Amino acid sequence: MTAGHPRRALQLVQNPERLHWHDQAVWFVRQKRDIARSFVPEWEELRSLASQIKAHALSRLPDYLEQFESRAKAAGAVVHWARDADEHNRIVLSLLRERGVTRLVKSKSMLTEECKLNEHLEAHGIEVVDTDLGERIVQFRREPPSHIVMPAIHLKKEEIGALFHDELGTPEGLSDPKALAEAARVHMREKFLAAQAGLTGVNFAIASTGGVVVCTNEGNADLGTSLPPLHIACMGVEKIVPSPRELAVFLRLLARSATGQPITTYTSHFHGPKPGGEMHIVIVDHGRSRILARPEFRASLKCIRCAACMNTCPVYRRSGGHSYGVTVPGPIGSVLARQRDLPPMPRKSFRAQWRDRGRAR
Amino acid sequence: MAARDEILAKLRAAAAPAVELPDLSRFAPVTYPDLRERFAKSVIEVGGRCVFVAGSLQDELAKIPEFANARRSVSLVPGVEGNVDLTAVSDPHELNDIDFCVVPAEFGVAENGACWITDHGRANRAVCFLTQHLAIVVRDLVHNLHQAYERIQMPGRGFAMFLSGPSKTADIEQALVIGAHGARSCTVLVTS
Amino acid sequence: MEVALFIPCYVDQLYPQVGMATATLLERLGVKVHFPEAQTCCGQPMANSGFFDDARPLAARMLRVFEPYQVVVCPSGSCTSMVRNHFPELLPGAPRLPVYELVEFLHDVLKAPLRGRFPFRVGLHQSCHGLRELRLGSGSERLVPAFSKTADLLAGIEGLQLVELSRSDECCGFGGTFAVTEEAVSCAMGRDRIADHERAGAEVIAGGDVSCLMHLEGLLRRDGKRLRTMHVAELLAEATA
Ligand code: SF4
Numbered sequence: 090m091t092a093g094h095p096r097r098a099l100q101l102v103q104n105p106e107r108l109h110w111h112d113q114a115v116w117f118v119r120q121k122r123d124i125a126r127s128f129v130p131e132w133e134e135l136r137s138l139a140s141q142i143k144a145h146a147l148s149r150l151p152d153y154l155e156q157f158e159s160r161a162k163a164a165g166a167v168v169h170w171a172r173d174a175d176e177h178n179r180i181v182l183s184l185l186r187e188r189g190v191t192r193l194v195k196s197k198s199m200l201t202e203e204c205k206l207n208e209h210l211e212a213h214g215i216e217v218v219d220t221d222l223g224e225r226i227v228q229f230r231r232e233p234p235s236h237i238v239m240p241a242i243h244l245k246k247e248e249i250g251a252l253f254h255d256e257l258g259t260p261e262g263l264s265d266p267k268a269l270a271e272a273a274r275v276h277m278r279e280k281f282l283a284a285q286a287g288l289t290g291v292n293f294a295i296a297s298t299g300g301v302v303v304c305t306n307e308g309n310a311d312l313g314t315s316l317p318p319l320h321i322a323c324m325g326v327e328k329i330v331p332s333p334r335e336l337a338v339f340l341r342l343l344a345r346s347a348t349g350q351p352i353t354t355y356t357s358h359f360h361g362p363k364p365g366g367e368m369h370i371v372i373v374d375h376g377r378s379r380i381l382a383r384p385e386f387r388a389s390l391k392c393i394r395c396a397a398c399m400n401t402c403p404v405y406r407r408s409g410g411h412s413y414g415v416t417v418p419g420p421i422g423s424v425l426a427r428q429r430d431l432p433p434m435p436r437k438s439f440r441a442q443w444r445d446r447g448r449a450r
Numbered sequence: 451m452a453a454r455d456e457i458l459a460k461l462r463a464a465a466a467p468a469v470e471l472p473d474l475s476r477f478a479p480v481t482y483p484d485l486r487e488r489f490a491k492s493v494i495e496v497g498g499r500c501v502f503v504a505g506s507l508q509d510e511l512a513k514i515p516e517f518a519n520a521r522r523s524v525s526l527v528p529g530v531e532g533n534v535d536l537t538a539v540s541d542p543h544e545l546n547d548i549d550f551c552v553v554p555a556e557f558g559v560a561e562n563g564a565c566w567i568t569d570h571g572r573a574n575r576a577v578c579f580l581t582q583h584l585a586i587v588v589r590d591l592v593h594n595l596h597q598a599y600e601r602i603q604m605p606g607r608g609f610a611m612f613l614s615g616p617s618k619t620a621d622i623e624q625a626l627v628i629g630a631h632g633a634r635s636c637t638v639l640v641t642s
Numbered sequence: 643m644e645v646a647l648f649i650p651c652y653v654d655q656l657y658p659q660v661g662m663a664t665a666t667l668l669e670r671l672g673v674k675v676h677f678p679e680a681q682t683c684c685g686q687p688m689a690n691s692g693f694f695d696d697a698r699p700l701a702a703r704m705l706r707v708f709e710p711y712q713v714v715v716c717p718s719g720s721c722t723s724m725v726r727n728h729f730p731e732l733l734p735g736a737p738r739l740p741v742y743e744l745v746e747f748l749h750d751v752l753k754a755p756l757r758g759r760f761p762f763r764v765g766l767h768q769s770c771h772g773l774r775e776l777r778l779g780s781g782s783e784r785l786v787p788a789f790s791k792t793a794d795l796l797a798g799i800e801g802l803q804l805v806e807l808s809r810s811d812e813c814c815g816f817g818g819t820f821a822v823t824e825e826a827v828s829c830a831m832g833r834d835r836i837a838d839h840e841r842a843g844a845e846v847i848a849g850g851d852v853s854c855l856m857h858l859e860g861l862l863r864r865d866g867k868r869l870r871t872m873h874v875a876e877l878l879a880e881a882t883a
Pocket of ligand 1: 393394395396399421
């Protein structure tokens, strides 16, 4: 858990009606996951294979990253490296500036949330449109996502309706999800057509081929990268898989764990830019090498961001994503936050140090 | 030191102990007694329609109202006619008003209803995402994603995807809405 | 068979009746019971909060105190797990203590069929540590054949009817120091758990960890509810009397 969590959790806990609504909404996703995995008898074996593949990839990470870089270059992509969030943000900004880009469409990327990229670009006069519907909703509200797969799970449809009334001019009182999603479609089609660049996250980076894989249900990553000439893909160093063969393991797990779907609607494999276009890949460390160096935290780099741990967590369900006060909330977020967002804890208590001193004398 | 070398050096220094890559060839994933039936079920599960084509493709397409009513249509499948010639389009933005698009897939996957679609270096892959409605023509089927990746030859360069049903979102109170940004409907035509 | 009882510190001080019920039940089943009086807290509260250096001397002491015994039995899933799963992390290379959680001991080691009578509707509270660190049950999150060692034990008790919960193994919200640092969320979780048992028509909430039951009992008392909590040892001791 993160510091301040108990206080921030009160917002949800002190509203029993909303608390139970939120708990049930998130639990529903856990149930969908349970149903989806019941069609895969080898489920537990798949999970353990995935864990071993990640452990292997982490044990050879620098080699795989070098291989990935050279294959990605061969496919026509330009590869950049960023030590931390600032460097990442600077790279993205200069790519956009050099090309005179002022309108960017983005598909979901927890990494860019972690780096606070939007704020940085907006401060430099670039219009950033998050195109995942949930992300767009929280962007309108100027708040971070509360869940890594369903960014707006903390909001009721009436609240989204009121927001869209203000932002998109939908009729007052309209709260039908279908009608609201349609309004967003029309609004975002314009943004897609007007965009000069598209930025995506990366679900998997394939070392042997230099390709990146992006998973969405809406198709926003695909629209955002197939219309404008420039595609920027941002990835943490841990996203590496050795070869396409291992993708099968992860793709069978990811969507089933996340939403109970057998696979995401769009699972797009990008190898280099489209004809006449440019593709830039930004590989980011931002604390990951530090996590890798600590054996007790290393396993947290295996995370594929499916959010199943959030959906199953009774604390997350009853306190809401915002109560964690960090980019990735919930169980895995609490582990990652210890490493990244918070000052280090003292490693020894006074009592233990006193005892050590006595022993040394 | 340049960022690249510094990051790689830090990761090397972090030195996670060596772990073997598990041998996937010994892994026996689920297969289905009736491949075609399972595939069709999966396509429906992901919000699509599945049709087994016995006669001509064009006839089958004509039965799809969205195709029959399309003002502007594109076909990437030989022998199927659209009324917009993709090779004459230089800017993908011009494809925004496409109503219907027919694309070929190399194969389909029974466990999840996904079809493997490659762009063969075409400049205009945007049409698959801009179109209001989509039909996919596929003949070969595999049981699961493991078989799929055994079969796939990754392009050295280019774009390829698994596409499973129409575009969708559940971001508003988890209500499933079909037709988020991309195709509002997806019909998979299985030929033999 | 002879066993040494490991009675967790909070059971010793706050729920001595659970310790007594454990001893009574084991003796009734023909087991000779020892209680090494030099035992202390196993160090779990410190270890769970990250104070490994403070937990270590307690762990070492526990190993010394129980060294003479072949079998150790403990009526708590979380304390058993501390000894079994976390002592080796604190004291690498130290000998392992042959410790069993009570249900595990009755089910896997003693294998004695339990006969008795307990004419009530019982809701089973499957505590997280017992479930996920000792595998006393399958756990709903894993795709494995369903089982529950506690339910197996209770199956021989006449009149006892297990009720079906809508969430079979949701956490009660106790979580040791979690209940202190996260009081509000902890209580919300506990109340939701109680509501599930109530909806299912339970008269008694039974479980293997007094800590979870203590949390639920506190909420039941404050909210003026009639539902009772009982440790499995108490339930079985009463049923087989
Ligand atoms: S840690 Fe959580 S989000 Fe990450 S892979 Fe595991 S369940 Fe999914």
